[in-house]
Amino acid sequence: MSALIEQTKTVQPRKAVLAMPEYHPPLAGRDALRLDFNENTFAPSPSVLRKLRQLTSEGLTIYPEREPVEHITATHFGLDSDQILLTNGVDEAIHLACCAFLDEGDEALICTPTFFMYDVSISLMTSGLKRVQSDDSFRFPFDRFIAAITPQTKLIIVASPNNPTGATASREQLLAIAAAAPQAVLMVDEAYFHFHGETAIEDVGKIPNLIVARTFSKAYGLANLRIGMLAGNARLISFIRKVSSPYNVNGVALAVLPDALADRTYIDWYVDQVRVGRERIFEALRELGVRTWPSAANFVLMDIGPRHKELCAIMREHGVLLRDRSADPGCEGYVRITVGVDHHVTTGIAALKWSLAKMGWKPAESRSSEGKSEGEREYE
Ligand code: PMP
Secondary structure (H helix, E strand, O other), X not given: OHHHHHHHOOOOOOHHHHHOOOXXXXXXXXXXXXXXXXXXXXXXXXXXXXXXXXXXXXXXXXXXXXXXXXXHHHHHOOOOHHHEEEXXXXXXXXXXXHXXXXXXXXXXXXXXXXXXXXXXXXXXXXXXXXXXXXXXXXXXXHHHHHHOOOOXXXXXXXXXXXXXXXXXXXXXXXXXXXXXXXXXXEEEEOOOHHHOOOOOHHHEOOXXXXXXXXXXXXXXXXXXXXXXXXXXXXHHHHHHHHHOOOOOOOHHHHHHHHHHHXXXXXHHHHHHHHHHHHHHHHHHHHHHOOEEOOOOOOEEEEEOOOOXXXXXXXXXXXXXXXXXXXXXXXXXXXXXXXXXXXXXXXXXXXXXXXXXXXXXXXXXXXXXXXXXXXXXXXXX
């Protein structure tokens, strides 16, 4: 056996695989109130559950059929079917876009801190990843971002609202980026669109190099079914479709997606829960003296300072999961809390109050006390 292991060591992966970073989110031990992953904390639409109960055992034996559901999805968004690709979550969409558009030597542009999977999927294809770091206001660094575009830029990814900050890029800024880099694909990741309300999807078809990504993992509450989508220029989408497996999205997700899309009442209710809950969390954190940043998403980033790990551990003991974002660039001491439905927000706030009191935490511990930037003062 050990000889066999020795032998396999002579096989090496691509250099990019050795060099690329690994994403290590917690993959177990989440049996508590999940305020760590920005998921829907409650349930999907009741009509999704009704459809799930109608699925047959024979249905599980059939390869999934993506095309009819792409047609329904396209109609929902006022687009043609060839402008839509359904994917195994936006994670896969990012991966496929990188595979379709990036050669070694091409440049890809992101703003940091942001969703880590961009880093992983881009680095798999090229060593030309350029990161534009936001200052501590976490506002989208538009001028420096535009200035970082070069003739080699082939892919630009902007999450709006951004994760883990909750900051947004305006439609005008996004259109200016698309115009400044006609040789590149601009992917706008609208994973948290519902909690913000502004979208670039109306510009799909008008802006030739724009692709919008949407996940059904957040507001729709389907994270476990792994479904997301890309909407964009039909020619660009055709390259990504070519790279994808025809069976990338499972049939259970495909079966329920039309019901999820159709139940606008449910989505409006969930989004309202989050918008009200977000204000409650801001208010509680203000009272506790915890610095936050404006968020257009279903989460809030908090400045806890050096005892960030301790807070997460105490909250976990208290049955509430938070996400420590300290390892993200520019986020040392920062912890993210997801906004869920009303009673989950109530539990989260109570646990935060209790935990910070138990720690004897003081506002002076936060990083803000190191001195503030202009942007931060403006946001207070
Ligand atoms: N984009 C962003 C900005 C995210 O925060 C996440 C999930 N945390 C994703 C994409 C991944 O979405 P999905 O579950 O559809 O893969």
